Amino acid sequence: EPEVTQTPSHQVTQMGQEVILRCVPISNHLYFYWYRQILGQKVEFLVSFYNNEISEKSEIFDDQFSVERPDGSNFTLKIRSTKLEDSAMYFCASRTLMNTEAFFGQGTRLTVV
């Protein structure tokens, strides 16, 4: 069964460093998303991506964040200069159409020290 794959599963980085979180969505999907979940809190929307551009972003998604779909398979989230408060689980999701089921990856746990 097709699945969304995220790498790495866990990343530890020093404050101020850049990190790139990687996702491989399901191959025929057209809509892509990043979410984050700070420990003990709810899952929060960060950004949606369609047709090679951002379609919507939340207030959390400031200038320190960017997304890319550099080729036909990968979808990345970059944090330019990490802060302690960026420590969270980051989830990637994809779906074919707006009204179809969204499939989530298993997440990348980012720890900023």
Add this chain to the structure above:
Amino acid sequence: KQEVTQIPAALSVPEGENLVLNCSFTDSAIYNLQWFRQDPGKGLTSLLLIQSSQREQTSGRLNASLDKSSGRSTLYIAASQPGDSATYLCAPNTDKLIFGTGTRLQVFP
């Protein structure tokens, strides 16, 4: 802005009970609604997708209902088991999923 509330926040029950988890949302212009399960420290497992045109959707011991006009969905879990212990999240979908804070379920033997 979509706001999603889940009640109760936590539930602890003996094995075998039938359970009702509630979800309410403020923006009823949804395409569908998904229910997820999340084990501690783990990812999101999709349980059920219920389209806006549907009233109910069933998968095994799980049954989800949707009343779009009143902004409510309910997840029924029949004959609960200790393996059902997890946090259950509902996520109505407008152009993106917005998650509730979840119901933390513990089923004890």
